[in-house]
Amino acid sequence: MTDAHSTPSTDSASAERSAFTLDGRCIPFAPGETIMDAALAAGVYIPHLCHKPGYAPHGSCRVCVVRADGRELSACTAPALAGLKVESETEDIHALRLAVLQMLFVEGNHVCPACEASGACALQAVAYHCGMLTPRFPQRFPQRALDASHPDFILDHNRCILCELCVRASRDHDRKRVFAVSGRGIASRLIVDAPSGRLGDTSFSSEDEAAQVCPVGAILLRRRAFRVPIGKRRYDLAPISRTGDVATQLQAELEAETLDT
Numbered sequence: 356m357t358d359a360h361s362t363p364s365t366d367s368a369s370a371e372r373s374a375f376t377l378d379g380r381c382i383p384f385a386p387g388e389t390i391m392d393a394a395l396a397a398g399v400y401i402p403h404l405c406h407k408p409g410y411a412p413h414g415s416c417r418v419c420v421v422r423a424d425g426r427e428l429s430a431c432t433a434p435a436l437a438g439l440k441v442e443s444e445t446e447d448i449h450a451l452r453l454a455v456l457q458m459l460f461v462e463g464n465h466v467c468p469a470c471e472a473s474g475a476c477a478l479q480a481v482a483y484h485c486g487m488l489t490p491r492f493p494q495r496f497p498q499r500a501l502d503a504s505h506p507d508f509i510l511d512h513n514r515c516i517l518c519e520l521c522v523r524a525s526r527d528h529d530r531k532r533v534f535a536v537s538g539r540g541i542a543s544r545l546i547v548d549a550p551s552g553r554l555g556d557t558s559f560s561s562e563d564e565a566a567q568v569c570p571v572g573a574i575l576l577r578r579r580a581f582r583v584p585i586g587k588r589r590y591d592l593a594p595i596s597r598t599g600d601v602a603t604q605l606q607a608e609l610e611a612e613t614l615d616t
């Protein structure tokens with residue numbers, strides 16, 4: 356019996372159907388993958404902040420903007436389609452991405468030289484990767500609280516970029532729902548699952564995956580400050596385009612400690 360799916364001509368047609376081009380490079384993909392999934396699997400870096408492999412796509416930061424067949428969309432949520440012509444490293448897409456980053460920086464209080472996450476922060480590292488050297492929009496200086504109620508963590512809302520990685524980690528991986536985002540637009544804010552609104556009154560623990568995923572310095576483990584000196588942190592050692600996925604402070608520190616020993 357002839358298996359129609361095994362003929363050479365059909366196989367090559369199927370291979371053609373399962374690839375798109377990214378800046379002219381052929382990127383194969385499996386059914387159900389997004390442009391981001393396929394690009395990362397092929398070793399091509401597309402800047403991203405709210406994306407993490409193994410997590411449900413979120414599409415909130417827009418740093419992964421690409422142009423696909425002439426239309427701008429987020430690579431982490433757009434399905435890979437056969438024959439799609441995707442542009443990521445063009446001058447105009449770069450300018451869009453830079454503007455998104457410049458907005459993220461002014462929406463919070465990101466004081467990199469004074470932040471414990473400096474050198475291990477994905478926002479800072481992506482900004483360096485994209486060549487962001489100066490501010491562009493007026494700084495908003497929002498008044499945001501710092502929650503120091505938890506014995507093991509500090510939750511600093513000043514640095515939160517509302518990527519919802521902690522929300523997804525707690526909900527989908529820890530099965531706890533410690534975090535959520537409340538409000539809309541510029542009034543959005545991270546909230547925790549306690550009537551008091553304090554992290555210390557939740558079940559959040561250092562064992563949680565949600566304790567490992569913050570890409571910036573918003574969820575900080577106590578008693579580890581500057582254990583890894585500036586200059587020896589994850590993105591001090593290699594740019595994010597090579598280091599890859601979302602950094603975590605704890606992972607970065609542990610890696611650096613390993614390198615030291």
Ligand code: SF4
Pocket residue numbers: 514515516517518519520521522545568569570571573574
């Ligand atoms: S605390 Fe960190 S992981 Fe959670 S939403 Fe804010 S930036 Fe993202």
Ligand code: FES
Pocket residue numbers: 402403404405406413414415416417418419420429430431432
């Ligand atoms: S990484 Fe795609 S929108 Fe954030």
